[in-house]
Amino acid sequence: MAKTNVLLLSILFYLFVNVQSYVASRWARGHATFYGGSDASGTMGGACGYGDLYSAGYGTRTAALSSSLFNQGAACGQCYKIVCDRKADRRWCKRGSVTITATNFCPPRYDGAGGWCNPPLQHFDMAQPAWEKIAIYQAGIVPVIFKRVPCKRHGGVRFTVNGRDYFELVSITNVANAGSIRSVRVKGSRTGWTSMSNNWGANWQSNSYLNGQSISFMITTRDGVTRYFPNIVPSNWRFGQTFSSRIQF
Structure with missing residues (x-):
């Protein structure tokens, strides 16, 4: 009982003390290209999972994102406000800005064919609809100024449970504010809390046997804010299902 009370107090502390929003970064300079077609169908999937x-x-x-921004997947889910730099290229830049989410990795190329995503360059390969908010299609590549900003999301955080027995691979999506996740803990209705490991991108792994149990999560984003998602996955869950919460960062 004492341990339960301590856990509840810790959860309340996280929920009511860590309520600050992510603070936008300073402006930086980079470049942008586009991919994926006019309907962005070619952007589905990607390195964030x-x-x-x-x-x-x-x-x-x-x-x-290029290597220097992607940070081996740590940037997955983060949001960036991008403005085409009209002072540097008035011909191809449009006025205004667009806010994007990091969902994929732009790999470096060392064969002489562009290399815009090679380190240490800060580069965005944008979905074409997002690109056309700030630049003219024919440009191909433009200079930009950008900053990381808080993410705005509709609804709560979502959990998709994949894998198999003794291996749960949970994709966590629709995370607001910081957008990216630092750590995840999981608890079945008949187990204690255990840490999940980052498998790749937004996919977190547990080797517990959680079949037939309701599942709770505790998530900490990269700005240090923690949220508790009690019994968000019901005991009759099946692999491949997605569960939406009402809780957000």
């Missing part, structure tokens, strides 16, 4: 970006809540305002 979000799968169908429409159903995951990210839509067509997404981008693949």
Whole structure:
């Protein structure tokens, strides 16, 4: 009972003390290109593991990030406000800005064919609909100024449970504010809390046997804010199902 009370107090502390929003970064300079077609169908999937970006809540305002920004997947889910630098290229830049979510990785190329995503360059390979908010299609590549900003999401955080017995691979999507996740803990209705390991992108792994149990999660985003998602997955869950919460960061 004492341990339960301590856990509840810890959860309340996280919920009511860690309520600050992510603070936007300073402006930086980089470049941007585009990919994926006019409907962004070619951007589905990707290195963050979000799968169908429409159903995951990210839509067509997404981008693949170069190595220096992607940070081996730590940037998955983060949001960036991008403005085409009209002072540097007035011919191809439009006025205004667009906010994108990082959903993919733009790999480096060392064969002499562009290399815009090679380190240490800060580059965004944007979904075409997002690109056309700030630049003219024919440009191909433009200079931009950008900053990381808080993510705005509709609805709560979502959990998709994949894998098999003794291996749960949970994709966590639609995370607001910081957007990216630092750590995840999981608890079945008949187990204690255990840490999940990051398998790849937004996919977190547990080797517990959680079949037939309701499942709770505790998530900490990369700005240090923690949220508790009690029994978000019901005991009759099946692999491949997605569960939406009402809780958000």
